[in-house]
Amino acid sequence: MNYPIRILPNINYKSISCDLSRHYLVRFTPHKDILDQGTGLIKQEFVCNQREHAADLSVSLLGVFEIEHIKIELTEIGKSKYGTYCTPDETVEVPIFEQDFKRNDDRHFWAVLVENIMESKIDYTGSEDPFTAECVIEHSPMKWNFWHFSIRWKIEDGYWHEFPDGKKRKVAKRIGHDVRATIAKFAQISEPYYEELDKAHYTK
Amino acid sequence: MELAKDQNTELLRAIKWHFVSGTTQIVSTGPTVYCVGDNENPFLNSLSFIYRSSFNLPNTTREISSSDKDFIKFEARFIAQYQKLEEHYGKSDFALVKRNFSESLSELLKLKPDTLSLELTPDKSVYFTLLKGKYSVFIQHYLDVSDSDDDEAILSAFRENEKLPSFAGRLSDTLSELRKILFSPIEGKSWSPRYELSY
Numbered sequence: 524m525n526y527p528i529r530i531l532p533n534i535n536y537k538s539i540s541c542d543l544s545r546h547y548l549v550r551f552t553p554h555k556d557i558l559d560q561g562t563g564l565i566k567q568e569f570v571c572n573q574r575e576h577a578a579d580l581s582v583s584l585l586g587v588f589e590i591e592h593i594k595i596e597l598t599e600i601g602k603s604k605y606g607t608y609c610t611p612d613e614t615v616e617v618p619i620f621e622q623d624f625k626r627n628d629d630r631h632f633w634a635v636l637v638e639n640i641m642e643s644k645i646d647y648t649g650s651e652d653p654f655t656a657e658c659v660i661e662h663s664p665m666k667w668n669f670w671h672f673s674i675r676w677k678i679e680d681g682y683w684h685e686f687p688d689g690k691k692r693k694v695a696k697r698i699g700h701d702v703r704a705t706i707a708k709f710a711q712i713s714e715p716y717y718e719e720l721d722k723a724h725y726t727k
Numbered sequence: 728m729e730l731a732k733d734q735n736t737e738l739l740r741a742i743k744w745h746f747v748s749g750t751t752q753i754v755s756t757g758p759t760v761y762c763v764g765d766n767e768n769p770f771l772n773s774l775s776f777i778y779r780s781s782f783n784l785p786n787t788t789r790e791i792s793s794s795d796k797d798f799i800k801f802e803a804r805f806i807a808q809y810q811k812l813e814e815h816y817g818k819s820d821f822a823l824v825k826r827n828f829s830e831s832l833s834e835l836l837k838l839k840p841d842t843l844s845l846e847l848t849p850d851k852s853v854y855f856t857l858l859k860g861k862y863s864v865f866i867q868h869y870l871d872v873s874d875s876d877d878d879e880a881i882l883s884a885f886r887e888n889e890k891l892p893s894f895a896g897r898l899s900d901t902l903s904e905l906r907k908i909l910f911s912p913i914e915g916k917s918w919s920p921r922y923e924l925s926y
């Protein structure tokens with residue numbers, strides 16, 4: 524299997540900062556049956572494994588990165604070589620099949636429209652220790668995937684995942700809960716219709 | 728107060744009368760009149776009648792009995808999930824965890840949701856998803872809170888696709904907020920009693 528070179532960083536690429544509202548974000552799940560039979564919504568355990576992941580949720584932007592690319596799984600060697608952040612125009616060697624990556628057909632996915640997450644602000648102003656938080660979809664390219672993004676949350680004091688532990692724990696529980704709820708509400712497990720991002724937004 | 732017998736449960740229910748006056752909605756149980764709208768002092772004799780509805784009298788233990796089957800079903804699911812996650816619960820007292828779970832479950836069942844699901848989590852909480860009408864509610868109840876400063880429960884909700892303000896704190900306060908969301912008859916406003924008559 525050849526690695527899809529189109530999803531690698533490229534010397535001609537730049538950081539993406541345009542409006543992504545009408546685009547979809549996708550994240551892999553290790554199971555196929557992730558919907559609750561009663562509600563039809565994604566079970567919270569399949570949104571992300573641990574509360575800490577909700578602070579900085581790794582996803583990919585659908586477009587050049589296709590649903591099929593969800594099947595790519597880095598090996599332990601591959602993780603050490605390609606599992607780190609990089610610049611958009613980083614020069615990266617093409618990963619080698621079975622050495623750096625493998626195909627895992629047991630990987631499935633959920634996808635969510637960016638607009639639905641961006642509009643779902645977190646508001647705890649009616650509670651003790653009040654705060655509000657806004658979703659920030661940040662382009663965070665990695666050596667294995669230029670189209671890697673991070674769903675992060677910014678409150679008035681800054682990015683909450685950078686807080687000291689005491690305050691971080693309380694905010695973490697609340698934001699983690701809201702993230703799971705929002706994803707469960709809006710995510711879908713069927714492949715959405717998606718288009719590639721205009722080249723002007725990611726090429727120099 | 729007018730009473731009527733529910734044919735299914737044989738419980739006595741109180742009757743509410745619903746009226747409208749311009750943009751103001753009024754509900755009367757007889758001894759108490761609730762008003763929501765622009766007119767805070769409607770002249771009751773000039774109101775237009777809309778419909779009658781019924782509501783449960785307080786402290787009706789038979790009302791709890793009517794959802795026993797659901798309670799037992801969810802309790803069984805809780806136990807099954809607990810057994811899978813037991814290692815994460817460590818030294819937590821199972822009786823305490825179960826009692827706390829039963830408390831939130833029974834309160835949520837009283838809301839008569841269209842659909843209710845639950846997931847036990849490794850961080851000692853139960854995550855409920857409740858669908859009722861146009862509302863999607865996600866409520867997380869931490870079953871073994873040792874630090875009084877920690878949130879005992881967290882609530883987030885959507886009205887159709889609109890996200891509502893979230894709430895976190897004591898379980899009782901969180902459930903109270905949930906009732907306000909689900910049973911506020913004029914969305915975005917809250918009921919406030921205007922008149923109360925004594926017999």
